Amino acid sequence: xxxxxxxxxxxxxxxxxxxxxxxxxxxxxxxxxxxxxxxxxxxxxxxxxxxxxxxxxxxxxxxxxxxxxxxxxxxxxxxxxxxxxxxxxxxxxxxxxxxxxxxxxxxxxxxxxxxxxxxxxxxxxxxxxxxxxxxxxxxxxxxxxxxxxxxxxxxxxxxxxxxxxxxxxxxxxxxxxxxxxxxxxxxxxxxxxxxxxxxxxxxxxxxxxxxxxxxxxxxxxxxxxxxxxxxxxxxxxxxxxxxxxxxxxxxxxxxxxxxxxxxxxxxxxxxxxxxxxxxxxxxxxxxxxxxxxxxxxxxxxxxx
Amino acid sequence: xxxxxxxxxxxxxxxxxxxxxxxxxxxxxxxxxxxxxxxxxxxxxxxxxxxxxxxxxxxxxxxxxxxxxxxxxxxxxxxxxxxxxxxxxxxxxxxxxxxxxxxxxxxxxxxxxxxxxxxxxxxxxxxxxxxxxxxxxxxxxxxxxxxxxxxxxxxxxxxxxxxxxxxxxxxxxxxxxxxxxxxxxxxxxxxxxxxxxxxxxxxxxxxxxxxxxxxxxxxxxxxxxxxxxxxxxxxxxxxxxxxxxxxxxxxxxxxxxxxxxxxxxxxxxxxxxxxxxxxxxxxxxxxxxxxxxxxxxxxxxxxxxxxxxxxxxxxxxxxxxxxxxxxxxxxxxxxxxxxxxxxxxxxxxxxxxxxxxxxxxxxxxxxxxxxxxxxxxxx
Numbered sequence: 001x002x003x004x005x006x007x008x009x010x011x012x013x014x015x016x017x018x019x020x021x022x023x024x025x026x027x028x029x030x031x032x033x034x035x036x037x038x039x040x041x042x043x044x045x046x047x048x049x050x051x052x053x054x055x056x057x058x059x060x061x062x063x064x065x066x067x068x069x070x071x072x073x074x075x076x077x078x079x080x081x082x083x084x085x086x087x088x089x090x091x092x093x094x095x096x097x098x099x100x101x102x103x104x105x106x107x108x109x110x111x112x113x114x115x116x117x118x119x120x121x122x123x124x125x126x127x128x129x130x131x132x133x134x135x136x137x138x139x140x141x142x143x144x145x146x147x148x149x150x151x152x153x154x155x156x157x158x159x160x161x162x163x164x165x166x167x168x169x170x171x172x173x174x175x176x177x178x179x180x181x182x183x184x185x186x187x188x189x190x191x192x193x194x195x196x197x198x199x200x201x202x203x204x205x206x207x208x209x210x211x212x213x214x215x216x217x218x219x220x221x222x223x224x225x226x227x228x229x230x231x232x233x234x235x236x237x238x239x240x241x242x243x244x245x246x247x248x249x250x251x252x253x254x255x256x257x258x259x260x261x262x263x264x265x266x267x268x269x270x271x272x273x274x275x276x277x278x279x280x281x282x283x284x285x286x287x288x289x290x291x292x293x294x295x296x297x298x299x300x301x302x303x304x
Numbered sequence: 305x306x307x308x309x310x311x312x313x314x315x316x317x318x319x320x321x322x323x324x325x326x327x328x329x330x331x332x333x334x335x336x337x338x339x340x341x342x343x344x345x346x347x348x349x350x351x352x353x354x355x356x357x358x359x360x361x362x363x364x365x366x367x368x369x370x371x372x373x374x375x376x377x378x379x380x381x382x383x384x385x386x387x388x389x390x391x392x393x394x395x396x397x398x399x400x401x402x403x404x405x406x407x408x409x410x411x412x413x414x415x416x417x418x419x420x421x422x423x424x425x426x427x428x429x430x431x432x433x434x435x436x437x438x439x440x441x442x443x444x445x446x447x448x449x450x451x452x453x454x455x456x457x458x459x460x461x462x463x464x465x466x467x468x469x470x471x472x473x474x475x476x477x478x479x480x481x482x483x484x485x486x487x488x489x490x491x492x493x494x495x496x497x498x499x500x501x502x503x504x505x506x507x508x509x510x511x512x513x514x515x516x517x518x519x520x521x522x523x524x525x526x527x528x529x530x531x532x533x534x535x536x537x538x539x540x541x542x543x544x545x546x547x548x549x550x551x552x553x554x555x556x557x558x559x560x561x562x563x564x565x566x567x568x569x570x571x572x573x574x575x576x577x578x579x580x581x582x583x584x585x586x587x588x589x590x591x592x593x594x595x596x597x598x599x600x601x602x603x604x605x606x607x608x609x610x611x612x613x614x615x616x617x618x619x620x621x622x623x624x625x626x627x628x629x630x631x632x633x634x635x636x637x638x639x640x641x642x643x644x645x646x647x648x649x650x651x652x653x654x655x656x657x658x659x660x661x662x663x664x665x666x667x668x669x670x671x672x673x674x675x676x677x678x679x680x681x682x683x
Contacts, residue, residue: 026392029385126473126502135473137380139409139431223380223410267389273375274339 015156019149028148032220034260035155036213041240041252042162043209048238049247050170051202052182054107056234057098057114060121061091061207063229065214067125070138070224080144084215091211092204094121099203103196106185118231125226135226143219155216162209167249178202182247243284245293254292328367330626330636332619333390333420335383335401335411338375341503341529345403345426345611346375348562352608352615353400355594355601360619364626369619376402380410387411391418397633398423400618403611405429405475412437421637423621425614428560429475433660439633441640441659443617443650447476449664450558450579451483454525457669458484459491461681462554462577464522466494468515470536471527473500480527480558496521505532508539516543521553530565533557537572547575559667562609566676576672577681582610582650583670585680594649610650617648 019028040062047055065087072083098117105113125132132138145151169175177198180188189195218224240259245251262280266273288295334353336346353371360369372394376383383402390396391414399415402408403426415422416437424432424442428450433442458464469484471477477500485495496518499511515521524546526533541549548555548571557565557578566573584595584607594616598608608616624646625639646653651666670678 024392026385026388029388033385134478135406136475136478137406137409139435140413221381221384221410222413223384223406225380225406227379227406228381264385264389267374267386 012160015160016153019152025148028152029220030260030264031152032148032155032216034257035152035159036216036220037237037240037256037260038159038253039155039162039213040210040237041244041256042159042166043206043213044237045241045246045249045252046166046170046178046209047202047206048241049252050175050178050182051199053102053199053202054111055102055114055203055206056111056231056238057116057118057121058206058210058237059229059231059233060118061095061210062214062217062233062237063121063125063226064091064094064207065211066217066224066229067132067214068211069215070141070218071131074138074141080215080219084212087215088208088211091214092208095204095207096200098207099200102203103199115231115234118234122226122230125229132226137223137225138218139223141218141222141224143216151216151220158212162212163249163253170249174198174201239281243281243291245291248291248293251291251293258292328631329370330367330398330622330630331394331396332369332371332622333387333394333396333399333401334371334373335376335386335390335399335407336373337378337403337407338373340377340379341531342378342404344530344562345378348609348611349403349426349615351598351602352612352617353619355598355612356616356619356623358601359597360623364623365629367626367631369622369626372396376407376411378402378404378407380406383407383411384414387414391415391420396420398622398636400425400615403427405432405479408432409475412440415439420633421640423618423640425618426611427476428558429479431475433658437659439637439659441655441661443621443648443653443661444614445559445581445664445667446660447479447483449660449667451480451525452487453667453669454556454558454579455484455488455491455493457577457579458523458525458554458556459488459493462523464493464554466496466519466521467523467525468496468518468521468553469498469525469527470511471498471500472529472532473502476560477527481525484525501528501532503529503532506535508532508536509542511536512539512543512545515540515553516545521545523554523556525556525558527558527560529560530562530568533561533565534569537569537576541572546572548572559610562611563607564609566672566678570676573672573676574674577669579667580610580670580678581667582608582613583666583668583678583680584608585678586666588647588666590647591649613649617650617653620648621646621653 018031022028044058047053068090069083069087072078072086073080101113102110126134143151177193180193181195181198185195240255241252244255263277266276269276336349337343338346374386374390376386398421400423405427408424408427409431412422416439421439425444428447430447433440467488469481471481540546545551546553546555555576559579559581561578625636628639630636630639640655644654652663653661654663656662669681671681673679
């Protein structure tokens, strides 16, 4: 058995044991949130980390997944799973719509366009009151499983599945194409790689995964208001990817875990909490630009 | 000698256990925005609660009040996490908070399920006490209780026939705006425009210019947090719309605005008419005692705001429930349900069957004068 497989099996065992080791509803809730953030970080990493497309609009797809699934369940009486499939489809399609513009743009221009997309989506959620209830919000939303441990197993199980799928994807020739586009689009095109096709593919898959994470958010919080999907959320997702290690598989997972648990662990510091959190983030970016993965590799090289 | 020493140790251990067994505590979880745009609520709220706790240091009926603060940031997600944490780790008998309506609505079902009373002192959304929760109690006047008197005063006392409603696009802002519009229009008034804005808006020049172009506007009911109200008042004065800038329109506000707004807005606040529940000029003894104690603790130049006093009152009410025999969550809920005319700094508290304070006897109107002081209006 290879080391990778051993790590993977150990990780699964740890995941299975976590809800039993952490018995309080609060920390079990944080575990669910963490699994959701892992999904979001993985989705953004595919676009930014592997394809090199600076997308600042990921919160929009998260919100689309949350709203589409909730509205279908609450207003039209759909089954949660059917609604989730529709929500993932809707987020993926809108990801394609953004990709239609994104394939023509690069760097800062793409960042601004995707930021604009996030702002437009947020404004639609706020102002399309007949459908979304606007700022009045949607309340009394039930999760697919009421027990936090069951909800954690569900979301974490999906996160593991998504991880495996993306891991296989980036190891395949498709992953080589995505990385080639990331490194140099013109060179990639000269090798016969269809830039537009693969960029659109990355946007679509990334958006669909973010939409999938969005399906679990409303049931977890019990409340759905547009403010949960403002552009600050996009930056939080990006921080997870950068802190963990962009363009690696394990990096965004570590980033999501650290940035979910750190603010909660710092609650004991009261008013100093956000200051410590901000300083910690700044130090990571300053001294570990490649994130935790790079820091680990540097440490391992030094130890050898 | 050894025997005596062992005896002394045994006696000490027994005494320690006996004291621990007798120590009775009411645990109070406090959820407030300590970060974000509503953080001033948290800072002022903590001042009021700390003062009340200091005054109740000796305990009530043999019970000590023990408080744990959590930052809920005016956000449903943060508030949900904070309330779960406080329920898990602190096991409170009652929770005070949140200030913002969205966050208050998010924690209400969680506390209802945990059968822990929620004592709210800052949210106005109607839904909080209209959703059938048995464990929700609110001492802050709801949107209808604030906006209806504003509409009546605008029409009857100020003779206003036209209005432009300005409000932040939140549950609280929407409910207040609707609460003004419906009765004002029913009385015969005309709403020329309803202008909403997000909490991230900082420049109100465009909105003020638009209002200046609408023709004669008599009143401008405004529902937003203090920071935006200051900038809005200044922009309206600059556009010569309101009296503070030489215009004719009267800007009107709700209890949201803390004392001290006028000094921050400067001359733009002149002529501002608003509804208040806590008035530092009020002569009731409990109010003046509170102001004295507040100044002694926080500085002679400080004047408490309604946020300080509402937070202070929440602790007084919990103490009153304990004084009446409450020992746990359920008995606190029962005592609250029976409150009729309990006097606190923000008036008298009588909870109706939905948990809303129905006694508005001290709610009144004030007008900001040229020297930025308040003149109580006999309305």
